[in-house]
Amino acid sequence: MSGTIYACTSTAVLAQQLRDLVVRAQDQALQSHDRFTVAISGGSLPRTLAQGLLAQPEGLHWSKWHVFYADERCVPLDDAESNHRLVQAELLDHVPIPRAQVYTLNPALVTNPEEAANDYEKQMTDVFAHKDAVRLPVFDLILLGMGPDGHTCSLFPGHPLLDEKERWVSYLQDSPKPPPTRITLTLPVVNHARRAVFVVIGSNKQDALARIFDHKEPLPAQRVQLVHGELVWLMDEAAASAIQRAPIARLVEN
Numbered sequence: 001m002s003g004t005i006y007a008c009t010s011t012a013v014l015a016q017q018l019r020d021l022v023v024r025a026q027d028q029a030l031q032s033h034d035r036f037t038v039a040i041s042g043g044s045l046p047r048t049l050a051q052g053l054l055a056q057p058e059g060l061h062w063s064k065w066h067v068f069y070a071d072e073r074c075v076p077l078d079d080a081e082s083n084h085r086l087v088q089a090e091l092l093d094h095v096p097i098p099r100a101q102v103y104t105l106n107p108a109l110v111t112n113p114e115e116a117a118n119d120y121e122k123q124m125t126d127v128f129a130h131k132d133a134v135r136l137p138v139f140d141l142i143l144l145g146m147g148p149d150g151h152t153c154s155l156f157p158g159h160p161l162l163d164e165k166e167r168w169v170s171y172l173q174d175s176p177k178p179p180p181t182r183i184t185l186t187l188p189v190v191n192h193a194r195r196a197v198f199v200v201i202g203s204n205k206q207d208a209l210a211r212i213f214d215h216k217e218p219l220p221a222q223r224v225q226l227v228h229g230e231l232v233w234l235m236d237e238a239a240a241s242a243i244q245r246a247p248i249a250r251l252v253e254n
């Protein structure tokens with residue numbers, strides 16, 4: 001299992017560590033190509049991300065950020081289930097990232113997920129170069145969550161989308177977690193990121209984490225294995241508590 005695991009004594013410690021990892025990824029990206037491409041997940045992650053970034057905004061070069069979503073639900077952008085709406089409320093409304101650099105699901109395509117995935121892939125090719133020119137986009141950072149069933153992005157256990165090899169963005173209409181219709185980054189895209197960080201909080205995640213780290217079960221989150229990049233798992237003590245065999249670094253309050 002690749003990746004460094006940190007168990008944090010509080011959400012505040014975790015948020016601070018997450019902020020530091022984001023700043024490091026941003027600074028490296030700006031040094032090498034003068035922009036920062038990041039994909040953000042929905043669920044519980046945006047609140048912790050905002051907690052860290054908004055508490056210490058110095059050193060964050062918002063005008064250089066290009067924000068994608070690791071997955072999105074096929075609902076209007078102002079729907080309570082929209083990952084964009086959540087990230088906007090928690091973070092984007094509070095920071096000066098140019099709106100043209102926030103890449104959302106095309107709201108005109110919510111009832112046509114195949115087209116919505118094609119359109120999102122097109123938005124990505126416009127930023128990362130044409131799909132014929134680069135086999136895969138390389139995000140500077142992908143921020144991931146994990147559900148209690150071990151899903152990440154909208155890649156669910158046993159779902160055929162886990163075997164997708166060609167597409168950058170795909171769609172599903174049978175998500176076991178509502179809403180059923182979604183688009184998602186595929187595993188090849190996630191695994192070619194320069195860095196990825198999982199944020200996993202709460203005791204309802206401990207079984208999935210033990211299955212991944214102790215029993216090497218190929219749950220979707222376990223299949224995130226970066227080809228060249230650095231993978232970090234940030235979790236709270238409750239989530240980490242059932243892991244027995246994997247090495248865990250402890251992060252405590254200063």
Ligand SMILES: O=C1O[C@H](COP(=O)(O)O)[C@@H](O)[C@H](O)[C@H]1O
Nearest residue numbers: 041042043044045145146147153
């Ligand atoms: O449905 C989703 O769930 C996962 C995990 O969410 P969490 O609330 O358990 O952290 C999330 O990463 C994904 O973006 C979202 O669409």
